[in-house]
Amino acid sequence: MAAHLDPRLLRGFVTVAEELHFTRAAVRLHVAQQALSRDVRRLERELGTELFVRTTRQVTLTPDGERLLPHARRVLHAQDELLAAFHQPRPLLVDLNSPGLGTPRRVLHEARELAPGHELMARYESGLTGAAGELLAGRLDASFGRFAGLDPALRAGLDHQPVRFEPMAVVLPEDHRLAAWESVPLAELAGESIYAGAGNPRTPEWTGLARLLFEGRDIEIAPPAPLAVGEEEFQRIMARTRNPILAVTEFPALPSTVVRPLVDPVPLSCVSLVWRRGLTHPAFDALRRAAALLSAEMQWLRRPAGSWTPAGDDVFMASHG
Known part of the structure; x- marks a missing residue:
């Protein structure tokens, strides 16, 4: 398992988990669908587990995907708070x-x-x-x-x-x-x-x-x-x-x-x-x-x-x- 995770990969994962649809998730993120798919596969490799079950008709979370989701949301929320704090600099x-x-x-x-x-x-x-x-x-x-x-x-x-x-x-x-x-x-x-x-x-x-x-x-x-x-x-x-x-x-x-x-x-x-x-x-x-x-x-x-x-x-x- 990787020692560090790119927050971009976690954001892609969370968006797909919320939409359960790669095309709609890519639109939300303003990225190409192929690039989003590559990011999700990279995250799965780094974690050593499968996060989604993909079929031609639907996308669903695996048990490990369900387990990752609340952790990923907390990490992204902390990152958003950090960026917001420094977007408006201190006096x-x-x-x-x-x-x-x-x-x-x-x-x-x-x-x-x-x-x-x-x-x-x-x-x-x-x-x-x-x-x-x-x-x-x-x-x-x-x-x-x-x-x-x-x-x-x-x-x-x-x-x-x-x-x-x-x-x-x-x-x-x-x-x-x-x-x-x-x-x-x-x-x-x-x-x-x-x-x-x-x-x-x-x-x-x-x-x-x-x-x-x-x-x-x-x-x-x-x-x-x-x-x-x-x-x-x-x-x-x-x-x-x-x-x-x-x-x-x-x-x-x-x-x-x-x-x-x-x-x-x-x-x-x-x-x-x-x-x-x-x-x-x-x-x-x-x-x-x-x-x-x-x-x-x-x-x-x-x-x-x-x-x-x-x-x-x-x-x-x-x-x-």
């Missing part, structure tokens, strides 16, 4: 880091326009390092962030596509001495303690960027604050500590705060679209295309004059996954 799960961040949200919106027949679902992992573990585990499909800031062991299983040199900013209490300024030179932050996610295990790539930016400028990284889950809790903790917050220019302002771009130089956050190596999904191409289209249209990959990025980040932003 593409896209991490936007945090609600309100402009770049990831705009790329996702554009991808939805490009692939209206597919579901692209937003997730919020708050940092690329946190998202990377979910990407590698297959629980998330794509994320955004500073690829150069990931641990090399994480990067080894991921690919990326540069999306934007995003200008950075500082979020200040509205009564801060610099709140009235239209932009804040980095030198004016000397002596300040700036919150940059220190101690948050999901965002070390952001804290690392802050450390490189503040080095030699007499700017401290604020000590770890309690890990806040949700916008309301984050606002409460930041209102209590009153530390300025390192952010990007499109960061949504919190109550009683202002967002001011940083200048002299203009620090840039190097944003990439990041995904698990080997990812295949019908909506993934739309996500990559959306990122490329917006990057070109908005000139996101053109560095402004007088800007700053870590040298290691530039290497990754010049490469493409």
Whole structure:
């Protein structure tokens, strides 16, 4: 007996068993009658038994044919369920880091326009390092962030596509001495303690960027604050500590705060679209295309004059996954 059975042979058998007529069964299956007869004979050879009694006037099932029929139907039903499950693919799960961040949200919106027949679902992992573990585990499909800031062991299983040199900013209490300024030179932050996610295990790539930016400028990284889950809790903790917050220019302002771009130089956050190596999904191409289209249209990959990025980040932003 064969170790494997072709489901096509079982489908032919079941159709003949239901019609008890080879011609009508062939019509249902849209195949030639001779081809259907060959398939049935092949199945009989592989099972080592006769399944039908054929005469010039009628076709009937043998006892072994009767015994096979319910098994064959279950196999075909399982195959139909499997094909149906993958005919409508699962949603593409896209991490936007945090609600309100402009770049990831705009790329996702554009991808939805490009692939209206597919579901692209937003997730919020708050940092690329946190998202990377979910990407590698297959629980998330794509994320955004500073690829150069990931641990090399994480990067080894991921690919990326540069999306934007995003200008950075500082979020200040509205009564801060610099709140009235239209932009804040980095030198004016000397002596300040700036919150940059220190101690948050999901965002070390952001804290690392802050450390490189503040080095030699007499700017401290604020000590770890309690890990806040949700916008309301984050606002409460930041209102209590009153530390300025390192952010990007499109960061949504919190109550009683202002967002001011940083200048002299203009620090840039190097944003990439990041995904698990080997990812295949019908909506993934739309996500990559959306990122490329917006990057070109908005000139996101053109560095402004007088800007700053870590040298290691530039290497990754010049490469493409």
